[in-house]
Amino acid sequence: MKKIAVFASGNGSNFQAIIDVVKSGELTAEISLLVCDQPDAYAIDRANAARIPSFVFKAKEYSSKAEYEQAILSELKRYDVEFIVLAGYMRLVGPTLLGAYQGKIVNIHPSLLPAFPGKDAIGQALAAKAKWSGVTIHYVDEGMDTGPIIVQERVKLEEDETRDSLQHKIQQIEHKLYPEILQMLFTQGDVINDTKARAY
Ligand code: GAR
Numbered sequence: 646m647k648k649i650a651v652f653a654s655g656n657g658s659n660f661q662a663i664i665d666v667v668k669s670g671e672l673t674a675e676i677s678l679l680v681c682d683q684p685d686a687y688a689i690d691r692a693n694a695a696r697i698p699s700f701v702f703k704a705k706e707y708s709s710k711a712e713y714e715q716a717i718l719s720e721l722k723r724y725d726v727e728f729i730v731l732a733g734y735m736r737l738v739g740p741t742l743l744g745a746y747q748g749k750i751v752n753i754h755p756s757l758l759p760a761f762p763g764k765d766a767i768g769q770a771l772a773a774k775a776k777w778s779g780v781t782i783h784y785v786d787e788g789m790d791t792g793p794i795i796v797q798e799r800v801k802l803e804e805d806e807t808r809d810s811l812q813h814k815i816q817q818i819e820h821k822l823y824p825e826i827l828q829m830l831f832t833q834g835d836v837i838n839d840t841k842a843r844a845y
Pocket of ligand 1: 653654655656657658659660732733734735753754755763764765766790816819
């Protein structure tokens with residue numbers, strides 16, 4: 646069974662979706678650790694409720710990204726983590742973690758990358774009056790939401806679309822798609838560029 650760590654910074658609804666499918670057996674993985682950079686994040690409560698250990702850190706208390714990633718790495722090794730799942734982790738992953746987990750870090754992002762990378766992708770799509778946005782799951786590299794795309798699913802923006810309505814639609818997709826893709830990755834190996842299969 647693949648031992649995974651989930652990285653989150655906030656609410657952790659994607660983390661919860663992953664906890665739920667591990668419990669139900671739809672995802673054959675063990676969540677060994679939550680890594681969180683915000684001590685008051687609700688994701689930590691979710692970890693506690695599911696009896697998943699968490700490593701919580703404050704970046705400010707370290708002198709560099711390399712230093713806090715080294716601390717994360719020690720925890721990952723301690724729990725024999727094989728694969729990293731970013732789920733609302735709002736930091737760029739640096740060379741320390743990328744080097745140790747090459748090709749073994751994935752991220753979910755609430756837009757059709759390369760459109761609207763970085764923070765507040767939902768707000769960016771609304772501000773741009775985009776007709777379509779969506780969800781992207783991709784491998785992580787050193788860039789901001791730039792790694793090879795595994796899958797994308799589109800969402801249509803209505804004329805009266807609001808932040809809440811778009812976020813709701815996007816998260817509904819995320820909570821279903823991430824577990825599904827993780828299960829594919831863990832059982833079938835690499836699945837890159839499934840975009841066509843899902844576009845409509
Ligand atoms: C998710 O929508 C995820 O796609 C996004 O943060 C949200 C976290 O929600 N990630 C990014 O924007 C990464 N650039 P959650 O904490 O409820 O899972």
